Amino acid sequence: MEAERKQETKKPTGVPEPTIRRMPLYHNLLKKINIDEVEYISAPLIARILNLDPTQVVKDLSYTGIIGKTRVGYKIVELIIAIENLLGFHHPHDAFLVGAGNLGFALLNYTGFKPVGMNIIAAFDTDRKKIGTLVQDVKIYDFERYREMAEKMKPAIGIITTPPSVAQQVADVMVVWGIKAIWNYTQVSLRVPPSIVLQDTHIYASLAVIINKLNKEK
Amino acid sequence: MEAERKQETKKPTGVPEPTIRRMPLYHNLLKKINIDEVEYISAPLIARILNLDPTQVVKDLSYTGIIGKTRVGYKIVELIIAIENLLGFHHPHDAFLVGAGNLGFALLNYTGFKPVGMNIIAAFDTDRKKIGTLVQDVKIYDFERYREMAEKMKPAIGIITTPPSVAQQVADVMVVWGIKAIWNYTQVSLRVPPSIVLQDTHIYASLAVIINKLNKEK
DNA sequence: CAGTGTGAAGTTGTTCACAGCA
DNA sequence: TGCTGTGAACAACTTCACACTG
Numbered sequence: 001m002e003a004e005r006k007q008e009t010k011k012p013t014g015v016p017e018p019t020i021r022r023m024p025l026y027h028n029l030l031k032k033i034n035i036d037e038v039e040y041i042s043a044p045l046i047a048r049i050l051n052l053d054p055t056q057v058v059k060d061l062s063y064t065g066i067i068g069k070t071r072v073g074y075k076i077v078e079l080i081i082a083i084e085n086l087l088g089f090h091h092p093h094d095a096f097l098v099g100a101g102n103l104g105f106a107l108l109n110y111t112g113f114k115p116v117g118m119n120i121i122a123a124f125d126t127d128r129k130k131i132g133t134l135v136q137d138v139k140i141y142d143f144e145r146y147r148e149m150a151e152k153m154k155p156a157i158g159i160i161t162t163p164p165s166v167a168q169q170v171a172d173v174m175v176v177w178g179i180k181a182i183w184n185y186t187q188v189s190l191r192v193p194p195s196i197v198l199q200d201t202h203i204y205a206s207l208a209v210i211i212n213k214l215n216k217e218k
Numbered sequence: 219m220e221a222e223r224k225q226e227t228k229k230p231t232g233v234p235e236p237t238i239r240r241m242p243l244y245h246n247l248l249k250k251i252n253i254d255e256v257e258y259i260s261a262p263l264i265a266r267i268l269n270l271d272p273t274q275v276v277k278d279l280s281y282t283g284i285i286g287k288t289r290v291g292y293k294i295v296e297l298i299i300a301i302e303n304l305l306g307f308h309h310p311h312d313a314f315l316v317g318a319g320n321l322g323f324a325l326l327n328y329t330g331f332k333p334v335g336m337n338i339i340a341a342f343d344t345d346r347k348k349i350g351t352l353v354q355d356v357k358i359y360d361f362e363r364y365r366e367m368a369e370k371m372k373p374a375i376g377i378i379t380t381p382p383s384v385a386q387q388v389a390d391v392m393v394v395w396g397i398k399a400i401w402n403y404t405q406v407s408l409r410v411p412p413s414i415v416l417q418d419t420h421i422y423a424s425l426a427v428i429i430n431k432l433n434k435e436k
Numbered sequence: 437c438a439g440t441g442t443g444a445a446g447t448t449g450t451t452c453a454c455a456g457c458a
Numbered sequence: 459t460g461c462t463g464t465g466a467a468c469a470a471c472t473t474c475a476c477a478c479t480g
């Protein structure tokens with residue numbers, strides 16, 4: 001009986017992915033507000049700032065479990081904490097990055113990952129000139145040492161920013177040495193076991209959308 | 219009567235966006251095939267390679283207008299040309315990139331944009347040390363000179379890889395000097411007129427999805 | 437009224453089912 | 459039998475409509 005109620009309250013379907021993708025926008029916006037000056041914010045206001053549909057925002061925020069005050073809105077501090085819990089910012093995951101090219105460097109220089117739950121703890125490359133150097137406290141190791149480091153540090157997330165030609169090999173190594181999720185920045189369609197969380201960030205997909213829309217405008 | 223038939227054949231709704239986003243995957247795969255060895259490819263095979271649903275591939279390919287041979291598949295060269303036409307690779311657009319940090323450098327070093335219809339012809343920054351240097355044939359100019367260059371070169375696409383704090387200003391300048399589309403790599407929700415094609419690439423959105431899935435696996 | 441909250445309707449995209457074909 | 463091609467069923471999101479509240 002208790003279990004049944006629980007199932008109704010928190011249905012196993014979970015939060016829709018588009019909502020998850022918008023959550024960082026809300027979080028980012030809310031963090032910029034000086035809560036000494038404003039304590040509450042309404043969904044329509046958020047919608048206006050972020051160019052979203054007001055009821056969309058209401059629906060999204062409902063997943064946080066925070067209930068708003070009629071005519072006033074949602075308490076900002078509550079929302080922030082709820083979103084951070086929802087996204088899991090308080091259970092940080094360690095990450096390895098393989099491929100210290102320009103894109104890899106860009107990600108290593110990204111200071112914004114740590115506060116949102118991902119901590120890049122080591123990078124790998126095969127280029128002698130890069131091995132041993134530091135990028136924002138993150139050391140670049142010879143990829144030969146991946147196994148050794150992975151056994152020691154047990155990273156959950158693997159970021160691949162290598163040339164496409166070696167992406168699958170790198171993914172295979174990551175899988176063998178216990179990675180839980182792979183964030184793939186190459187255009188290769190990686191083959192990984194279904195238990196691995198795979199997130200592709202295909203740069204050409206966005207470009208295709210842009211060019212398609214541009215050409216559509218007559 | 220003739221006009222009516224046309225309207226039925228090619229409905230104005232156009233190609234679904236998810237299909238557009240998958241097209242570069244097909245294109246990339248097809249280009250890698252040696253057409254001297256294999257002339258045809260079937261949708262189920264493509265699906266297996268790219269980890270997609272077979273009927274999904276069939277639906278997507280139907281938008282190219284290419285009709286496949288039963289039991290054999292689609293003629294590879296025909297498909298490539300059709301996809302390139304659909305995505306508009308043959309009508310290249312010039313682009314300006316503003317913000318020559320790591321991410322900007324990564325994009326400038328990306329050799330794969332030219333063949334797919336986007337040609338980065340100039341980059342801008344405010345950092346004295348970078349101004350005047352070349353990255354892959356692309357020169358970095360003082361952002362002060364944006365107007366002058368834009369009037370001369372009339373780029374259609376503006377890529378923003380600046381720090382978030384200046385992203386909106388940059389977007390405003392781009393809009394004033396006639397940009398048609400903006401590819402935004404910052405986490406800022408840019409405000410632009412509705413006539414401007416706006417494509418956001420929010421890195422945190424993908425990260426949120428990864429972390430969310432990771433935490434869901436109990 | 438201007439906001440929250442929610443069930444219903446609408447829209448879009450995916451998956452299924454099956455006809456046709458070589 | 460294995461593939462194309464397509465209409466129909468289904469699933470996922472978004473948008474609408476409206477009841478409710480201070």
